[in-house]
Amino acid sequence: MNKNSENTSWWKRFMKSMTKAHDLGTEEDILLDHDYDGIKELDNVLPPWWLAGFYITIAISIFYLIMVFGFGKYSQYDELNDEMATAKEEIEAYKAANPQLFDDANIVAFTDAENLAKGKELFTSKTCVVCHLADLGGSIGPNLTDNKWILGGDVKSIFNVLTNGGRPGKGMIAWESTVTREERIQLASYIISMQGTTPAVPKPAEGDIVWPAE
Numbered sequence: 001m002n003k004n005s006e007n008t009s010w011w012k013r014f015m016k017s018m019t020k021a022h023d024l025g026t027e028e029d030i031l032l033d034h035d036y037d038g039i040k041e042l043d044n045v046l047p048p049w050w051l052a053g054f055y056i057t058i059a060i061s062i063f064y065l066i067m068v069f070g071f072g073k074y075s076q077y078d079e080l081n082d083e084m085a086t087a088k089e090e091i092e093a094y095k096a097a098n099p100q101l102f103d104d105a106n107i108v109a110f111t112d113a114e115n116l117a118k119g120k121e122l123f124t125s126k127t128c129v130v131c132h133l134a135d136l137g138g139s140i141g142p143n144l145t146d147n148k149w150i151l152g153g154d155v156k157s158i159f160n161v162l163t164n165g166g167r168p169g170k171g172m173i174a175w176e177s178t179v180t181r182e183e184r185i186q187l188a189s190y191i192i193s194m195q196g197t198t199p200a201v202p203k204p205a206e207g208d209i210v211w212p213a214e
């Protein structure tokens with residue numbers, strides 16, 4: 001036997017063990033005895049290479065089930081909780097780095113012409129005029145030029161009303177999602193700047209908070 005034929009027989013033996021193929025010419029041994037319109041069937045065994053792959057997928061599925069649904073760091077719930085915790089930390093860090101965006105105690109009314117003009121423009125463009133009128137005299141909403149306030153007339157109170165809305169059911173919605181923080185301060189500043197002006201048809205004063213406080 002030369003080297004080549006040795007190799008061939010090794011390879012052949014390997015292929016045979018992997019496929020368990022039935023030897024050619026002896027199909028009679030495994031021929032099933034039924035016959036469908038002339039089509040016959042051989043009773044071959046499942047090839048070991050294929051079976052091995054099948055068993056491996058079963059083993060992987062058990063491993064996967066335990067790791068993903070059971071314990072282990074691949075648990076989807078743990079992953080979600082980790083991400084939520086990270087997000088919370090990032091939000092806190094952002095708040096800490098930008099306190100002026102979140103701390104209402106820092107709000108100061110603008111007094112410069114530019115910001116007040118912007119506030120006036122917003123009062124129209126954000127539809128405040130519909131309920132409070134262009135001269136702030138009041139219609140559905142209260143008069144904003146007198147010194148009587150339902151919810152408070154200082155810049156923080158007004159800002160708070162714009163952010164969170166008035167009392168439930170009164171018609172003054174929360175504007176937090178549609179008017180930016182900066183714009184809400186500009187609006188509040190404009191309203192404060194209109195204190196003491198005389199509207200064409202002023203609505204009778206509402207509310208018992210007097211501002212500026214006496």
Ligand code: HEC
Pocket residue numbers: 123126127128129130131132140141142144148149150151152153158161162166167168170171172173175179187191206207
């Ligand atoms: C749909 C009508 C409506 C619109 C639009 C509206 N408001 Fe009001 N607003 C009201 C009503 C009604 C109240 C009274 C709320 C209450 O009694 O709790 C009110 C209350 C207020 C107050 C508090 C007044 C007080 O006496 O404490 C301020 C300030 C105010 N609105 C500003 C605005 C601004 C600025 C806008 C536009 C971004 C606006 N409103 C849009 C109806 C409206």
